[in-house]
Amino acid sequence: MASTLAAVAVSAVALLPGWTTGDPRPTLRAFRTSCSAPARPVRAALAPPAALAAACAEARRLGPAPSIAQTRTFFETRFEARRVPGEAFFTGYYEPVVEASLTRTDAFATPLYAPPAHVDQMPDRAAIMAGALKQRPLAYVTEPVEAFFIQVQGSARLRLRDGRLRRLAFAGRNGYPYTSIGKLLVERLHVPPADMGMTQLKAWIRANGEGLDEAGGKLMAENRSYIFFRFDDSLAPNAGPIGGAGVSLTPRVSLAVDKTRWPYGLPFYVDATVPAEGASPAPLQKLMVAQDTGSAIVGDARADVFLGSGPEAAAQAGAMREHGTLYVLWPKPEKGR
Known part of the structure; x- marks a missing residue:
C-alpha cells in the first residue's frame, strides 16, 4: 500500500470533485470514534501512519459541535488527497x-x-x-x-x-x-x-x-x-453494528476496506454512483472512514459502503455494484518532522 501510494501524485483535499457539497460533520464524528477505537480490533489491519495520531488530537480540539466550514478546513489542512490507482469497485452491505x-x-x-x-x-x-x-x-x-x-x-x-x-x-x-x-x-x-x-x-x-x-x-x-x-447487548438500539475496527458503524459514512492493504481510521473520499434512499441510483461524492473489513474486500481500490439496517438498506446493498474513483486522505506529517 505505501509503495503504491508513493508513485501517486498528491493533491489538495479542497480540489476533490464535489468537495464543497454535502456536510462532512458526520464523517468527522466517525473519524473521532475511530480515534478512540480499541487497541485490539475485532479483525486486525495494518498499523496506521504515525501522523494519524496528531490528526486525531486536532480533531478532538475542534470541540463538540464544529461548523461545516471548520470541519472542511480540518480535513483540508491535516490531510493530502491521493487517488488510489485503478478503477475502484464499490459494493454495499447492511x-x-x-x-x-x-x-x-x-x-x-x-x-x-x-x-x-x-x-x-x-x-x-x-x-x-x-x-x-x-x-x-x-x-x-x-x-x-x-x-x-x-x-x-x-x-x-x-x-x-x-x-x-x-x-x-x-x-x-x-x-x-x-x-x-x-x-x-x-x-x-x-x-x-x-x-x-x-x-x-x-x-x-x-x-x-x-x-x-x-x-x-x-x-x-x-x-x-x-x-x-x-x-452483543451493549449497543444502543440506534447504534450501528460493530465493525472490524471495534467501533459502531455509521450508515453511508463507514467503509469496509482490505485490511491487508489499509489501516483502520483513514478517511477515504468516494466518487461513484450508488443506490439512493428510495430512489434510482444517484451520484455519491462523499468523505467516509475505514472502519471495517470483509473476506470479499480484496485490493487497494475495493471498498464496501455500510448502508444501514433493515430491508431498505438490504435492497440498496443488493443493488450496489458500482465502479468509480477512490481517494485516500493521507495525514500530513507534523511540521518539523
Missing part, C-alpha cells in the same frame, strides 16, 4: 434484521454458531451444514439462505419470538477462503453481473433447494468460509 428463535422449532431450524471451543480441525461450510459442530447454537433462523447472508454481512439484529431484539456481532471465522457464489452463478448461467444481485441470488437458491443435496445448498457450500458470532 445489518440484516431477521426473525429468529433461541430454541429449535419446526419453523426455526437453521443454526447460527459461536466459535467452537475445542476442535482439532475446523470444518468447512459443507461439514457445518451437515452437523459437524456438536455444540448448542446461539440461535436459529428460518432457512439456510438467511443464515448464509447473515454471515456475508457479518452482523445481524435478531427479532426473537417474544419481541426482543438481540444483536449478533462477528466473533471469528473457520479460516477457509471466501468464494463469491454470486460470481460462480453469473459464470455458470452466463448472465450479466448486474442481473445477479442479492435479491436474484436468494431467489435462485430458494427456487433450487437449500439442502446439501440440492443445487442451492450445494452452491452455498462452495463458499467454504463460515462466520461465527456472539451476542
Whole structure:
C-alpha cells in the first residue's frame, strides 16, 4: 500500500470533485470514534501512519459541535488527497434484521454458531451444514439462505419470538477462503453481473433447494468460509453494528476496506454512483472512514459502503455494484518532522 501510494501524485483535499457539497460533520464524528477505537480490533489491519495520531488530537480540539466550514478546513489542512490507482469497485452491505428463535422449532431450524471451543480441525461450510459442530447454537433462523447472508454481512439484529431484539456481532471465522457464489452463478448461467444481485441470488437458491443435496445448498457450500458470532447487548438500539475496527458503524459514512492493504481510521473520499434512499441510483461524492473489513474486500481500490439496517438498506446493498474513483486522505506529517 505505501509503495503504491508513493508513485501517486498528491493533491489538495479542497480540489476533490464535489468537495464543497454535502456536510462532512458526520464523517468527522466517525473519524473521532475511530480515534478512540480499541487497541485490539475485532479483525486486525495494518498499523496506521504515525501522523494519524496528531490528526486525531486536532480533531478532538475542534470541540463538540464544529461548523461545516471548520470541519472542511480540518480535513483540508491535516490531510493530502491521493487517488488510489485503478478503477475502484464499490459494493454495499447492511445489518440484516431477521426473525429468529433461541430454541429449535419446526419453523426455526437453521443454526447460527459461536466459535467452537475445542476442535482439532475446523470444518468447512459443507461439514457445518451437515452437523459437524456438536455444540448448542446461539440461535436459529428460518432457512439456510438467511443464515448464509447473515454471515456475508457479518452482523445481524435478531427479532426473537417474544419481541426482543438481540444483536449478533462477528466473533471469528473457520479460516477457509471466501468464494463469491454470486460470481460462480453469473459464470455458470452466463448472465450479466448486474442481473445477479442479492435479491436474484436468494431467489435462485430458494427456487433450487437449500439442502446439501440440492443445487442451492450445494452452491452455498462452495463458499467454504463460515462466520461465527456472539451476542452483543451493549449497543444502543440506534447504534450501528460493530465493525472490524471495534467501533459502531455509521450508515453511508463507514467503509469496509482490505485490511491487508489499509489501516483502520483513514478517511477515504468516494466518487461513484450508488443506490439512493428510495430512489434510482444517484451520484455519491462523499468523505467516509475505514472502519471495517470483509473476506470479499480484496485490493487497494475495493471498498464496501455500510448502508444501514433493515430491508431498505438490504435492497440498496443488493443493488450496489458500482465502479468509480477512490481517494485516500493521507495525514500530513507534523511540521518539523
